[in-house]
């Protein structure tokens with residue numbers, strides 16, 4: 001599915017039947033400079049401080065490089081143009097919709113647990129040396145860990161929808177999505193084990209004693225924007241890239257089903273935000289707008305090189321997956337998000 005088709009699908013999910021979004025240069029989006037807008041709420045009645053004086057633009061492990069000069073003041077929020085930071089909710093090119101905790105995916109470690117599907121066709125290993133098999137095993141184990149965390153994310157979605165009186169259709173879709181993510185995790189760990197020649201599965205997910213549940217509709221909408229409309233939509237674009245470049249029949253079979261499922265999950269996220277805005281009105285709409293404005297393009301964190309020839313088995317470098325995701329943020333996600341308040 002190209003960006004234009006996906007854009008049409010997302011617009012339908014938020015109830016925009018016509019296509020009022022100006023034609024974006026989807027074809028050239030991948031070459032676009034990755035700039036972003038970072039918005040900060042505060043006591044800014046008299047104007048925005050100079051970007052050089054805004055500590056938050058540089059703090060933590062997410063440094064951004066702001067354009068010099070004062071920010072733009074809109075409804076008490078100061079916004080700054082920055083060249084992409086190195087972290088934020090898209091810290092790495094995640095797969096699926098991992099549960100985010102303090103903006104980072106909450107992932108289980110790896111263990112020799114039984115998360116494999118005995119009936120699944122296995123990738124062809126001929127032509128792969130030991131190092132390549134190890135690299136593919138680590139790649140697919142990482143996919144599995146992110147899909148495994150996505151199960152938790154959708155269980156939390158279901159609880160939050162219940163807590164805020166959402167329509168049954170949204171609740172049922174979120175429960176189906178959790179089962180989809182379990183299958184994605186199982187398939188990824190099956191491949192990881194096959195490439196490694198050893199059993200690889202997830203250890204326990206370190207959820208801790210409590211799981212944060214959104215107590216307001218605004219908080220529910222903001223989390224849905226971050227985890228679903230941004231993170232999972234970018235993950236879908238990355239998965240589509242993996243499918244497009246894969247050649248192994250078993251890998252293509254798994255990725256085809258995964259992409260099909262993820263499109264439904266992305267629809268669900270955008271439909272959920274539509275419902276939250278329709279239910280909560282202006283305050284939800286404003287919170288959603290700020291969440292989209294704060295969305296960061298992912299930045300590759302791959303420390304381990306990945307040979308381009310491993311794309312035949314679905315493994316694409318973080319750098320290239322992030323490129324696909326970043327292009328989607330600017331050419332697809334933000335333009336569709338603008339229609340939510342139109």
Ligand SMILES: [Fe+2]
Nearest residue numbers: 096147181184
């Ligand atoms: Fe998934």
Ligand SMILES: [Fe+2]
Nearest residue numbers: 096097262265
């Ligand atoms: Fe998903």
